[in-house]
Structure formats: C-alpha cells, structure tokens
Amino acid sequence: MAARSSAATMRRVSLRNLAAHKIRLVLTVLAVVLGTAFIAGSLMFTSSLQKTFDTLTESTTRGIDVVVSAPQSGSSLPLDLGDDLAGIPGVDKVNLSDQVTVVVATEKDGTQETLQTGGAPAFAMPWYEPDDAVGPETGIVDGTSPRGPDEVAVNSTAAESHDLTVGQKLTVVDASGSHPVTISGIYDIDIDGGGFLGLMMDEPAFVDTFTDGSTGNEFSLAATPGTSPDTLASQVSDSLAADHPELGDVDVKTGAQVGEEQAAQIDEALSFVNYFLIAFGLIALVVGTFIIANTFSMIVAQRMREFALLRSLGVASRQLTVSVVFEAVIVGIVGSLLGVLAGIGLTQVIYAVIGSTGAGLPNTGVDITVGSVLLPLVLGVIVTVLSAWAPARRAGAVRPVEAMRSGDQSSRSPLRGRTTVGVVLFLLGVAAALVGVLLSGSGTGPRAALVGVGALGVILGTFLLSPALSIPVVRGIGGVVGAPFGQVGRLAATNSGRNPRRTATTAFALTLGVALVACIGMLGASMKASISGFIGDSVQSDYVLSGPSNGAFPVPQSALDAVREVDGVEAATGFGFLPVTVGGFSGGTGVIEGDPTVSGGLVAAEGDLSLDAPGVIADEEVAASEGWTVGDELPLTVRMPDGPEREIGEATLQGTYEPNELFGQHLVSWSALEPLAAQVGGGASANIYAVFVNGDGSIDADTLRDRLEEATADQIVVQVLTPEEYAGEQAVLIDQMLNVLYALLALAVIVAVLGIINTLALNVIERRQEIGMLRAVGALRGQVRRMITLEAVQISLYGALVGVVIGLGLGWAFLEVLAGEGLTETAVPWGQVVGMVVASGVVGVVAAAWPAVKASRVRPLEAIAD
Template identity: 35%
Template sequence: MQLAVQLEAGIVGFVGATIGLVLGAALAVLLRAATAAVGVSLPEGGLVFAPRTIIVAYAVGIVVTAVAAFVPARKAATVPPIAAMRETFVLPARSLRSRGIAGGALALIGAALLVFGLAAATGKGAAAVVGVGAGLAFLGVATLSPLLARPVTRAIGSPLPALFGATGRLGRENAMRNPRRSASTASALMIGLALVSAFSVLGQSIKKSVTETVSNSLGADFYLTSTSFAQGFSADVARSLRGKPDIELVTGLRSDTVKINDKKKSVTAGDPAALPTLLALKTAAGDLRALGRGSILIDADTAKEQKLSVGQAVPVVFPDGPTTLRLVGTFDKSQVAGQYLISLDEFNQRFPTSTLDFFVLVKTEKNADLAQVRQEIDATVKPHPNVEVRDQSEFIRQQEKQVDQLLGFVYVLLALAVVIALFGIVNTLALSVIERTREIGLLRAVGMNRRQLRRMVRLEAVVIAVFGAVLGVAVGSFLGWALTIALKEQGINTFAYPTATIIAVVIVGGLLGVLAAIFPARRAAKMDILRAIATT
C-alpha cells in the first residue's frame, strides 16, 4: 500500500513538473513585465530555456512530491484491512504534545542562537548565526502553529457572531474545529507573508538609515555622481568648481585597494582641507586636518583593534610597493568615510592610473543662494554628460528609490509564494467541504439557504487566512528586526517599522481568504440536500 501511494505521488510529481515547466516559461515573460512596472530594468535578451532547467524542474517536482507523500503513505499502510472496509473509519488523531515539545525546542534553540549572534554582531559569522537562529525560530513557530490555531482563530473570529449571527458563529467554529488542518492551510500563506513582512521591515530600516546617514555623515549641500556607478568621471569637475562664487568647499572622492596587516582594505582619498567637514567626521584623537603626503587617518574602532595610536607608523602595501604612513588622527566610525583615509596627493602618487572621481561633494557658503549655486554647478558639469547633480533631498530620494526598486523585485517574486498559498487554501477548503457533505446537507435541511452557506465558508476561509497573515506578520517582523540588528556593521543602523505596509499585508491576507473561498463556497451551495444527507 505504501509503495502504491509513493508511486502515485511520483506520477503526480511528474505531471506537475511538466505543467510547471510550461507555466514557468509563461510566468518568466510576465515577471519581466512586472519587474519593469516596479522600475527594475533587466538585461535585454530572449527567453533562455536551458536543459538544466528541465532536469532541475523534474528532479524537484518528483522528489518533493515523493517526500511529501511519505507520511500519508505510512498512515495509509497502518489502516487495518477490516477497518478500512468500514466507510466511517477515521485515523485516530495524534496528541499535539510531542509537536508542542518539538516546536518549543526549535523556537528556544533559534532564540538562543539569535541572542548569541546579535550579542556578537561585530564578530565574524554573526550574521550567519543570526540567520540560522531566525530559521530555527521560524520552524519552531510553524511547528507550534496547530497549538496556536484554536486560541488565535477564536480571537480573530470573535466579532463574526455579532456581525453575521449564526452564520458567523459557524464560520468561526469551523475554523477552530481542526487546529491541524487550520494550521496546515494557513502555513503556506504564513511563510509567504512572513517573508514579505521581513523584507518590508528591512527595507524601511534601510531607507531610514540612508536618510540619517546622509543627514549625519555628510556635510555637503550638493552631490555629484556618475550616471554609471561602475565608472567614475573626470577630476576636472572638482577642479573647475573650486573657487566658484558662493562655494566654500569641494572635494572629489576616490577609492582603491591596498594591503594592511596582510589583508586587503579599501582606502578613500580626498582633499584634506575639505574631508573632515564634507564627511562630517568627528575627531577621536589627533588632528584630522593634518592629513597630507605620507600620512593617514583611521577610524577609532579600527585603530583600537590594531593597537595603533596617533604618531605611529602604519605599514601599507600599495600597488607600487610597501611603505609606511604616519597616523595623524582617528575619527569616530563613519558609514560614508570607511576605515582609512589618505590625501588626494598621496593617492595620485600611489595610483597613477586611477584618475577618476566616483563622487564629488560641494558645500556652499553660509548665506549662499542654493538655486543660483545649482545653476553654476549645472553649467560647470555640462561638458560632462555622465555627471549627475543632486541636492541633499534629491540624493536621499535617489538612494531610497534604489531600495524601493530592489524591494519591488523581491515583492514580485514573493507574490508567487502568496499565489501558491492561495491555491493551498482553495484545495484544503474544497477537501473540507467534501468531508462535511452530510453536515452541509443537514444545515440546508434545517433552514440555511445557499447565500448563508456560501457566507459561512467564506468567513471560515477569512479567519484561517487572517490567522496565517497574523502569524506571518509576527514572525516576519521579528525576522526583519533581527536582520536589521545583524546588518548594523553594513550601515543599517536604524530600525524602522512600516506600520502601513504591515496593516496592508494583514488586509491582503483576509482578501486572499475571500478569493480562496469562492470555489469551495459555490460547490457547497450547489450540493443536493437529499444526496448530501444520505452521504455516510
């Protein structure tokens, strides 16, 4: 019997993989259009359908289906032959105690790893530890979901009796009746919406961090960047702006790689007179304005880690050979400046072929007319079409737009997971309706009309879907917070919660419940009363 069920699962997986390949190719075309709609441009080219795609699709489809059928196949094999001949035989329900113990253990281990990873947020592999901990915590909550299903669905459905009377009460009770089924129905939706919530929290935190970084770590009024991030632009731009009316400070920024303590490090170079102000550097020790040929500035944390103090020689290996630079000052950690700063003169000597700026910062005089200065800057960069000029607000919006584009691409992909969850709810509700055929017939016999029956099934679906959405939002918000803390060293130093987005996610969960219930509700309403009652 077990072998027969496994073979059936393999055949279903093969057919599903074939259909999935065809639909996947069509979906790839739609995804290109969807990503373009959210502002993400993909490389031009035709649809690539490699042989590897076919192999992976069939391997995943067959293996996943076979693995998913393993437990049901074992259950089917344990049914006694004489018991199976009775139409009313039902497999005894297992206690949720072992599931609760396993889920609790996973959640506790995940929480412990999270705490350890976050406590060592500056250490190597901390983000990986946080990721593993978050994954285990997520699995723990998913395992505990049947235990949470009844109390949570009762709370979610509590307004239904007052709003819809007996129909609302029945819808709520049906959602509470079988915690395992409610949890399994909501689990796919929970996973999809948890990922959406996590990325929403992370994206909002990134945008907030960008705003605060620009406001607190940059002292410029105008920012000049290349239209192509991979390419710089002529240093003549910065030189042409120096000495212009109403412009106080100008510096171009360049960056390249050196070796310090046998490790590759990135050094940033700029005008020593302008760097402290335009990068909003705060002096920790020494004199930041003493930067010049043969000297270097290091952020205070890095200097402490390497046991360096002001006045010491720092061995640095440039492409043209090793040398030593004198440490003339340390500064508080800056998300923009990096760890090491040298002067443009030093940079030009050490990297003679690297002559392009990747960034130019401009600060105006105190009472300067910003609009007039902007016109002057635009006129100066006109011979350089690959240079873009932005003021501070425009620069912030541009950085936020990049984050939104990335999130838009992620949301498009996660929408697929939500669609899959929708099909899962439809299938489970349809099976539930079939299992309750006699019950539905009796409800019709005692006076429930078709409209009330459809409403009952819809309300049950909404309660289950909102349960999945609430659980997903709770888990996703926690994961988003953990990721934000873990990525602090990468510049995400502010936690921001997207309340409006999270509320929208819960509402979308409820709407998905309404959509998922359309087919099962219509099927239930069309049942013949007498045949339904006669079903055993």
C-alpha cells in the first residue's frame, strides 16, 4: 500500500514538474512531433494514394467484361482481329482500346505553347459514340463528337485547366510526327481529374493517324446480356486458339482480372515509395533521438538539487529513475499524438503541392488507417523513452550531498572510456569501408554491404568520440569566429568547450544531416561527371536533336526526315531502342536509322560500322565473349511473357567497335528490323531518342542550328543541342532526382536546427545565475546576445565540418564500389560543400535568435538571488 502511495506521489511530482516548465516541455515535445509527423504523413500519403488508385482502377475497368491484348508488352495484334472478335458468340461490342502518348500544344500570342500536364499522362484514344463504347461512360457536354483526322474531343478538366474551348486549334505530336487538329467537343468521364489530358479521335481516323494502319495493342469487349465475363473470356480464348494459332498465346483476361493486376502493380510501386519515405522519416527520428536525449540530459542536470531534496526526503533511486521515465512517456505520447495530427496536415500539404503543379490526382481525401496512427505513436514513445533512459539512470544514481552542489555535474564526468570505444568503432568502420573498396574482384552487392557496415561504425564512432574531439576543434573555431568580437568572442569559445558532451550531442544532429547531404551530393556530382564524360566521348557530331529533358518522349520520325532535307546537312542518324535480343545476349538493343559513325564517337575494331545494309554491329568485347565473328548471322529474338524467347529473324554482324557506354553492347540497323516491326511493337518506325547531325561545311554552325530549329519548329518536343548541351540535359534528370532527396533530408536539418534552439534555450535557463553575474559586472544586453549567438555558430560549424568529412569519405567509398556500374568519375561538389558550411553558420545565427534575446533579458539581481 505504501509503495503504491509513494508511486502515486512521484507521478504527481512528475506531472507538476512538466506543467511548471512549459517552455522546456514544448521544446522537448517538438523534436518528437517532427520525427513522428513525417512517418505518419508518409503512411497516410501512400494509403491515400492507394485509395485513389484503387478508385481509378475500378473506374477504368467498369463496363469492360473482357480484355484481349498482345502476348508481349510492346508487341501488337492485327486490327482486323476486331471483326473476328465481334463475331464470337457472347460478344456484344468490341472497341480498340489503344492509348498513344502525345504532347499537345496550342498557339498563344503567335507562338506554340506546350500544354504542361505536370507528369500526368497525355493520351490520344479512339472515340466511340456512347451506344457503341465499351468501358466507362463518356459523354459530350459541349460541342459535337469528333469526326475525321482533323477533329478531337478533350476531357473537361483539361479543357478547364488549360482554357481550351470548342473550335480551338491544337498541335498533337506523337512518335511519328505532328498533327494539326481542332477541338470539336468537350467530354466528361467519371475518372477525370488531376493533370490528365485525354484527346479522342473517331476510331477510323485514330487508326490512320496514330497507328501503322494494320496493328493495334488491345481490344475491350462487352458481353451480351446473360453472358458472364468468365464465360466470355473462355469462349474468346478457345476461338482465338482455333482460328488464329499464328498469334500465339494472346492474352485474354476479364476486366476484373486486369483491374486486380493493375492494383497489384500499384501496390508494389507504392510500397517502394512508402519504404523510401519512411526511411527518411526514421532518419528524422534518429536525429530527433539525439535532441531528445540531449534535452533530458540537460533537464536532469538542471534538476539535481530537486532530486537531491527528494532523495533526502526518502525517495529511492529507482523511484527517481521511474519518475524521469514516466515524464518521457508523457512527452512521447503527447509528441506522437501531435505528430499524427501534423502528419494529416503534411499529407494535405503534399496533395496541395502536387495539385499546384498540375499533376494532381482525383482527391479522395486523406486515408487514415490504424497502422498510420499506431506505428508513429509506438515509435515516438519508444524513441523518447530510450532517449531518456540514460539520463533517468543518472538521476536515480545521484548522491544527495553531491547534487546539492551548483553546476552541471555531467560536464565533469570523464570522457576516456567513451572516447576509447568511439575510436575503436571509428577505426573498425574505416577498415570495413576500405575492405569493401579494395575487394575489386567481388560483386557490387557484398562490397556495398561492407561499406554500409563501415558507415554505421564510422557514424557511431564519431558520436562517441565527438565530445573529446570537440574540445580542441570548437575552441579553434571559436578563436577564428570570435576574434572580431574581442572579449565576448573569447568568452563564447570558452563556454562552447565547457560541456563537450552537450556540445557534441547538439552538433551531431546537424552532423548526420550534413553528412547525408554531402554523400548524396558527391554521388550526384559524380553521376553527372560520368554522364558528361561518356557522352563527350561518344557524341562528337555537330548537333544532337532530342526530346523533352525527362526522356519520356521520343523524337518524331518526321523530325528526322525533315532534318535530312535541310540545306547544309551532310548526314543525320536516329538512335533509339527496341525490345529485341541479338544472338541470345541479353544486354538490350540499340537501333540505328542511318550511319552510326555520324555520332563521331564510334571507333572501329573490325569490319564496317556504317550499316549501309541491313545488319548489326557489336562491342568487340561482347563479340569475343559470345564467339561472334564478322559475317556471322545472328538470330534476333523477342522474349515472351512466360519466359521463352521467339526468333523473329536474323541479321549479319558487319563490324565491331571499341567499348562505348552510350551505344552499349550492340546496334541493329532499322533496315534489318523494319520488316519485323509488327512483331516487336515498332509500328512503322523505331522510337528515336536522339538524332545526330553533321553539317557539310557549306554554312557556319550558328546558321546550321537556325535551319535545324526552323525545320523542326512544328515538332514541338524537339530540342536542337550541342553535344555539351545534350550532356547537360541528361544531367538535369539527376538534379531532379537529387532535389527530391534534398527536400526530404531538409527535414533532418530542420530537426537539427530545432535541436540547437532547444539546447541553447535550456542552456540559458541553466546559466541564469552566470548570465546574471555577467550583467551585474557590466556586460551589456547586446554583448550577451552576441555571446549566445557566437556559441551557436561555433556548434553549428563544428557539426557541419564533421558532417562534411564523414559524408565525403563515405561518398568516396560508395563511388569506388559503384565504379563497375558505370560511375567512372569521382567528383566533389565543392560549391555545395562550402555552401553547406556557410549555411550552417547562418543556421547558428537563426537558431540563437530567440535564446539570445531571452538571455539578454535576464535580470541580474533576480538571477543572482536564485
């Protein structure tokens, strides 16, 4: 009974202590909120996306009983198969359900302006009147149905977002070329939303304009009343097997099965996004852990007198420990609950940002699941309690008489043991990373794992030895930074080194964030340098024509044809890809339409590289390893969905070239593949992703560029670039990817900044007497503010410098391991590194703003009397 009464008393003491120190409570809770908010937001965002895509999948398959598609992704079916499908018993209606990716532009102020969809798809599709359509209901709400190759109907949300009206003229570009059309009508569809742009052209005109005229990819079927989708699918399969054995295993599925497959693919994609976002949430939580631990350490240090009094009144050591842990549980629960609420807001913000780019999705609301609430709640509480455990044990172990002394006792504990363990872990981490780098004969996976283990050792070792390291380094930084401020600067340098444990823990949150940014920055710089290097070696033509910088759209065939007619052009060659395997070697196949030597980067090893006759050329190392010799007939095969490959023809090996990273293992001439295009989904042309152009010398480079741009002006997706500009365009994709990572890592840096604010604010509370004494002996408010600000700058710079060293070291190790994967260059983003260090100094100034003002307002006599 007495034990229960004592426990209840300690709980009341803990609750009153939390209520009495509101600022301290808010600062501690804030660190928990940030980490848990990101995890909660990640889970809710992916759950909401899942709900949205489930709705879209259900809508897109509504009204479709059976789907008949080509046996392999990218392959085709004959268009006249639609008539045969319509004659199968149980089939009511048949629609060609092809979707062709397009880019659309409209004329504004005399210039063509591309309609930006912000990443959402833009498709051209066949139009069927409502009575003949299979699938979701589509109805004209303004204007008339499209008729002929010059008219299209546009979905209502796209018309609204782009201010499109009936009668407006558009330019539509696909892989074959550009097509001028007029909007005849605007239609509604129940799955409309986001940035989606859907153009519909009546079915005969669509076939003539957007297909090769003889093949398509997919048919949608509606069953007659009384016929179930499963029954119809079975009947269609049997009929195709009997009447069209030449088509092979045509894919016949019910609409429900197609929807389930789409949902499974979306689940897989979203699970990756979820893991990715949660990983960064955990990084923020780890950074927050250091801040929470630091905060509880300071709180325990400040409350030593209080604990001493409780011990002298008979409170047991275990009760004090439990009391501090109880406070941590309260902080963890409150912070985690607020984090979940913040996660809801974060999800709304993400949707709003996506919507502002025009790539928004139909908003089905934030989907709050049990997991998205419980996981961050449990994680937040566990992390908070673990962070408070060591300070709680110190509180319980305090001796009453010793605790009566003023000052922070934690600063007086020896660092020898901690530093020794830290040095050992650091050296073991470095050794593991070096072993991973030096094992050049092993696979990339095991070597990367060794570097990963080394990184963990380095980070943990740095954390443990950081207090000892901070003593000379922070004072050195303080000497440089504080020199212009005289005595105030020297005092700030002394204060920063007075409690190395606290300084190191505060700085380490920033160290971790900066290290990650530096490592990723080095990886990105090296990727861009590698791309520039191999493109510089591979592309030496006068100009390169390419599609949009995101690489999602090819150069239209008509652009290649137009460029070849330009006065001053000697030769133009198109380079693309098709899903064909050469000689059984599964290395991917490049397709060349024209002379590949126009690129300027191919160096012949044997034979002729011009491909002036149907054939193939190959990397000399690949040819040697496969036993190919010039003149051999190599089989061209296509891999089927169920695994086996089907031979579709042969091509003669006309020559070999020295290894070339841009062109890969082999190049097949389009003249060799064109007769086989229907079997590999090539249609009337290959997808061209670059056109290499050389002038004949009759005009200067600028005039040639002007003529090329004029010839491709109506091909709105085409860019005319020098080889250097082309390399830069490829690097843009890397920057876009890295910007996403940096935005996520910014959260860890924000948490670190709040940690510095937190530490400084609590430091000011702890040093109230000291600051009061300084004010009493004549220190001005401005001098106190400068002192606190300089301390923050020193801590920030120390954390940033250590982070840069760790990040660049680990970045180098990972790059050495990845050298065999195409990262041939190692580059250090020095501008970014210097920028991070300078920014860290600014972070210190910002972080110190509120604590410095608070310190300057301390009343001397009241503080001394405490």
